[in-house]
Amino acid sequence: MTAAVFEAEGLSKKYPSGYALDQLNMRIEAGDVYGFVGENGAGKTTLMRMIGGVVQPTAGTIALFGEQAKERLIAARRRIGFLIERPSLYPHMNALENLGFYCRIFGVRDKGRSAEVLRMVGLSESGPKKAGEYSLGMRQRLGIAVALLNRPDFLVLDEPVNGLDPAGIVEIRHILEQLAHERGVTILISSHILSELQLLAGKYGFIHQGRLIKEISATELQQSAQVMICITTSAPAAAANMLKQELQREDIRINKAGEIELPRDGVDLEHLMSLLVQRGVPIDGFNLTAPNLEQYYMDLIGGGGR
Amino acid sequence: MRNLWQAEIYYLRKDLAFKSVTAVFALASFVLVLILGSNGGYALRSYAEPLKSAASFSILFYLVIPLHACFFATEGFEHGSVQNIIGAGHSRMKYFTSKYVLELLAALGWLLEFYGLFYLFYLAAALITGAPMGHAGFTADLMAGMTALGLNLLYLAAYCAAVMMLGMLFRKPASAVVAAFFFIFGNLLLSGYLKDSSSAVLRVISEYSLMTQILKFSGIYVAQARLVLLSDAGDYIRAVLIPVIWIAVCLRAALLALENKDIHI
Structure with missing residues (x-):
């Protein structure tokens, strides 16, 4: 070495x-x-x-x-x-x-x-x-x-x-x-x-x-970090409940910014988009977040640090 | 070490305090010649007499130069440059030593400036006023002047070692300057007040203080209404040994303080 x-x-x-x-x-x-x-x-x-x-x-x-x-x-x-x-x-x-x-x-x-x-x-x-x-x-x-x-x-x-x-x-x-x-x-x-x-x-x-x-x-x-899907809508609570039922997932949540957030893994983006459109969810934004050092650090420290 | 020296010389060239002290000694040499002449004229026993006269103003150096030494010792902590200097691969010992040696060179420069200008102004004043100039006691006056010059450098080395040690201990310029004031004026008090004390111990402390020796070789020490000068070999040995011990102790303490304490800017 x-x-x-x-x-x-x-x-x-x-x-x-x-x-x-x-x-x-x-x-x-x-x-x-x-x-x-x-x-x-x-x-x-x-x-x-x-x-x-x-x-x-x-x-x-x-x-x-x-x-x-x-x-x-x-x-x-x-x-x-x-x-x-x-x-x-x-x-x-x-x-x-x-x-x-x-x-x-x-x-x-x-x-x-x-x-x-x-x-x-x-x-x-x-x-x-x-x-x-x-x-x-x-x-x-x-x-x-x-x-x-x-x-x-x-x-x-x-x-x-x-x-x-x-x-x-x-x-x-x-x-x-x-x-x-x-x-x-x-x-x-x-x-x-x-x-x-x-x-x-x-x-x-x-x-x-x-x-x-x-x-x-x-x-x-x-x-190590998951890619997240973020959906911005004027009715996040109703839309999140609908997605939980339709996609059979419990890991869908509303973040501090009021956006719907769910892990990218196992989600068909085309199906998700069409679902939102069919159910008349007003979509103001839709994006994928890259693995984030800040989030990683917060998880590490927030999780006890050691 | 050469790099450090060059950098510190560069710093001094840009330093307002250094320029101010240089100006103070130039001005002081001129003003003191004026004051001397206005009191007793410019008659000269010998051409070397102004050098002996200049020695009687030695105390001026000890009020000004140690304060500059204190600021110079602590400037790296004030501006943070000590962090970069040590980070640049210079040892703490070299950092302090370069500052100390450079301060001594500056002190030598100021001594020569004061003595030189005082001598020139005095001779010029004597020539302008047409004062009589003799040749009596030339060697004795020259020896007295040169001895005072040499001893002044030695005692300034002791004073600078002491205040720069305080600088390394306190590190913050404000605290170090207050401590330096205590040291400078404390020495004056030790010499002046304790010499007539009823306590034998206090009289000995006064007798062996730095300031008492300075006043003696400057020809202005008065005890029991009698002018006391350095006379025999014992006096001269004592006058040399006292500052040498101060220098050794203070430099060792300064280096220990700098080596063993973390530096926080």
Whole structure:
């Protein structure tokens, strides 16, 4: 087996208030885009900070690019780009000056690199404006630019699209997709926007109360969740009862949006449509929902988490 | 380490506090020459006398430079850059050491700036006013000035080690600056108030305080209505050993505090 980009074994972090991480085992292979999912305080940021070396584990071990010894682990971090929680920027410097500082930190000698990453994140027109005057979205973009500065092999991004407008979210997703597919950059990314995470990641880890409760690939997610049929009508209760009787199924229900919802499995769509038309059910909408990361997560956590 | 140094130098070049301290010492050297001249004229016993005179204003360095050191030590925690720096593969020890060494270089720069400008302004004022200039005691004045310059650098190293240690312990700039104020003015109080105490222990504490040594080598320490200077070898050894012990203890404590505590921004 080749060395993983990141590997944690029995990793724990205990604070006076309790465990932030509890016996966590995790492995990220080279080229993975790993979506890290969990509620606030689940332990996502703690793990990312441990990867960054700013938080030390109470127990367990971390290996980066196969390196585990203290000095070699420190050196391995030179291959990583970070954006953890909020961008670390100097408010009295403009975008180029901030990147100038971090170029020196990373030892980046390529003089055009700062302009290149600014172009990538859409900040090339930011000019002399100081970072202290930036909007949350601009700060976030600059934080991502800092993370990309050293051409990392492994990107660790904690809520990178936080504060970005919808166009900005799409732009950042495209950048990350490009890095993953063209340069083979390994990415560990957390986000509360699960629909966005689903579009990007090929593997998901679900963390709950400091424990990694489930790991699943995008393919497994597709296979594990049911495709649902959603029917929007002005008379959902009567229509649902009619369908239960006609189709002899008990798993037909009305969801929170007031739509009739039933699993796709075992349903002849043509028969269903004709049934609705014959019985005069006014149909305002009819669609199939794809397997959903959000739903999967809610089922996982709602079902006790472990 | 080279990358860290280059980055910290870049930071200082953009830092308003660094520029302000540089301006303060330039202004202070000019104003103090004016004040000295208005009191007693610009007559010079020797060309090196302004260097000896500049030494008597040493206390100014200890009111300004340690505060800059405190801000410089904590800026990474304030802006979050320490997280990225450690994440970029620099050890915590190198992070602190680069900051400390750079602060010492800045302190040396400010000392040379103040001494240099003070000397030039003084000579210019003497030439403009036509004050007499002699050659008596040139070597003694030069030695006194240079000794004060060297000891000032050593004592600033001790002060910076102490306040940067406080910075690593408190991490929040506001708390660290309050603690640094206590340290700076506490030292002044130890030296000033305790020297006449009835308690022998308190008198010893005062005698061995950093500020007492600073006042002695600056030529402004008065005890029992008598000017006390560093005179014999014992005095000089003590004047060197006290800050060296402070530096060793504070740097060790600072590194322990930084190595063993998690960093939360």
